[in-house]
Amino acid sequence: MKTTNRHMLRWQIAIQEYRGNRTMIYKEGKSHTNADGLRRWPLDNVKSNPAYDPEVAAKIPIHLMEIDRKKNFRFSEWEPESCTLESGNTDSEGTETPILVISSSELHTEFFSAVLKSYVKHKQCGILLQLLQQKYRSPDLESQLEEPGLRAYKDNKFLLIDGLLYHRERYTSALTVVDRDHISLILQECHDYPYMGHMSEDRTKERVASTAWWPKWEQELGEYINTCERCQKANRKHGKKYGLLQHIEEPKHPWETINMYWVTGLFPGGKENYNSCLIIVDRFSKSMRCLPCRKEETSMDTALLFWNNIISTCQVPRIIISDRDPKFTSEFWANLYDRLGTKLAFSTAYHPQTDGLAERMIQTMEDILRRFWAYGMEYKDHEGYTHDWVTLLPAVQLAYNISQHSTTGKTPAVVEKGWNPLFPVDHLKKNLLTIHPTAKDFHDMWTRACETAARCIAEAKEYNKQRWDKTHMEPDFKEGDQELVSTLNFSDLRGPKKMRDSFVGPFTIIRLIGKNAVEVKLTEEFSRKHPVFP
Structure with missing residues (x-):
């Protein structure tokens, strides 16, 4: 060379x-x-x-x-x-x-002895042993073999070494096991123990493939990992979420359907030391009412507040969409609205998307207030007067109601009343030529505004549903099923949040609530939790 x-x-x-x-x-x-x-x-x-x-x-x-x-x-x-x-x-x-x-002094000879004994009790293994021990092919014995053993034998994938059957695949060979106890032991050794880490199906498959072989082992391995209790509780869910977007019956007139939501945890303000705010939103015109209140108020106080600010100035709503606040679930509140002919439509627990309109209004309100509260709990205007969040609420409400809404393309004030309130800046337009519409023209204009708003709401609803359904799928739960529940809705679990299981349970489904929520039978440990989950 x-x-x-x-x-x-x-x-x-x-x-x-x-x-x-x-x-x-x-x-x-x-x-x-x-x-x-x-x-x-x-x-x-x-x-x-x-x-x-x-x-x-x-x-x-x-x-x-x-x-x-x-x-x-x-x-x-x-x-x-x-x-x-x-x-x-x-x-x-x-x-x-x-x-x-x-x-081989460290090897588990008892395990190999048990495998040899299991071959004697297994008919297919007995036939394979006879075929491999013979120096010539036996068609009679081969005809007694079943798949996939017959195919593997014809492909020369079986080896007989020291009385043990080995199945070879490319450059690796694996011990053939047939006893269910041995198979369970192999699965536990390759998946459950700490040094194996409860890995995914693909990673565990590589370990099992080089260790043991039995018919349909890949299918059994997948079932074993999919039913592993620790993996189901600890692993995070990926892919599409459960629950397609369900349409809420859209109103045809202002203040026919409303959203209500309480904002709590606010700094005490005003002469009455208010620490909460009740947000009420009309789903048709998108008009908003911000009512200061106290967290300690009873259902009677809340009913009186609602009567003085909504029923007396607008109308009695037909449907109220609200969170599951104790004020709404009290017997008095339910009886009051039953007499008024109102249907209470509570949003699903732990599922704030049902009350999404009010949630978005709250964000807008907080954004406006934050601009004035950037440096403290009080705001001082250019004339030196001090204001807290309670005195600013009417201005926030007015600013929102005269601003164009992205869904309707018009301001809430125009859709609700047919006109926008005048402000000092509007008097600069007094020299401009204006045309005063007649009563009929005004009615036609308002009607067209309402029709446009209704059409825009329907289009926005369909657009939102299409976007939502792209990342969600319809659940297939049934009464009596055993299901795990996400721990995102449990705030009182022990241990640091990052180390908690992703799911708890399983719990039995008692009944289906709509298409996207279920009521489950909680154990004594979680008996104080609300039993409805999305």
């Missing part, structure tokens, strides 16, 4: 220690039919082997032993065995060379 590359040079250095004991003889490629022996499956030196050499068979007793890679073993020169190996063109016929063997 004239030149040597780095690959050959490394091998030359590696075999230096064998100099004097071995002689390497070059063999031409056309006569070297069994080249690359280290990467090929070992074949016994028997007569059925095309490369059978009787001289080698007489001198070298070959014993193969597969070792479960999951068990602990060690390499040692424990009582080295000796055998005669040909050394090429040497003076002596052979030399006595110690062979490095693998000590």
Whole structure:
């Protein structure tokens, strides 16, 4: 060889220690039919082997032993065995060379003994053992094999080593197990234990494939991981969320359907030390009312506040969409609206999207107030007067109601009343030519504004549904099912939030509430929680 590359040079250095004991003889490629022996499956030196050499068979007793890679073993020169190996063109016929063997003292011999016993009780394994022990094919025995064992046998994927069946796939071989207890043990060893980490199906499949084999093992592995209790509770849910967007019956007139929501935790303000705010939104005109109140007020106080500010100035709404506040669930509140002919439509617990309109109004209100409260709990105007959030609420309400809404394309004041209130800046337009419409023209204009608002609301509703449904799917829950519940709705669980399980349960579904919520039977540990979940 004239030149040597780095690959050959490394091998030359590696075999230096064998100099004097071995002689390497070059063999031409056309006569070297069994080249690359280290990467090929070992074949016994028997007569059925095309490369059978009787001289080698007489001198070298070959014993193969597969070792479960999951068990602990060690390499040692424990009582080295000796055998005669040909050394090429040497003076002596052979030399006595110690062979490095693998000590099996650490292996679980009881497990392999149990596997051997399970073969005796299994009919298909018994047939395979007979076929592999014979030196010729037996059509009668092969006809008794079932799939997938028959296909694997015809593809020469089974090996018989020390009485144990091994299934080989490309460059790996795995012990064949048939007993259900052994299969369960393999699955637990490859998935459940801390050093395996409860990994995903693909990662666990790689471990099982190199350890054990049994018919339909991939399907059983998938079922095992999908039903793993720890994985279901600890893993986070990915993909589409449950619950398609459900349409709320849209109103046809102002103040026919309203949203109500309480904003709590505010800094005490005003002469009455208000610490909460009741947000009321008309779903048709998008008009908003901001009513300061106290968190400690009873349902009677809330009813009086609603009567003085909504019923007396607007009308009695037909549908009220609200959160599950105790004020609304009290017997007095329900009876009051039953006499008024109002249908209470509570939003689903832990599902604020039902009350999304009020939620968005709250964000807008807080944004406006925050601009004036940037440096304290009070705001001082350019004339030196001090204002807190209570005195600013009417201005916030007016500013919102005269601003164009993205859904209707008009201001809430125009849709509700047909005109916008005048402000000092509007008096600058007094010299402009104005046309005063007649009563009929005004009625037509208001009617067109309402029709436009209704059409825009319907279009916006359909657009929102299409966007929502792209990332959600329809749930397939049924009464009596056992389901896990997300821990996002549980704030009193022990331990740090990042280390908590993603789900708790399972709980039994008692009844379905609409299409996107269920009522479950909670255990005693969570008996104080509201039993309705999305």
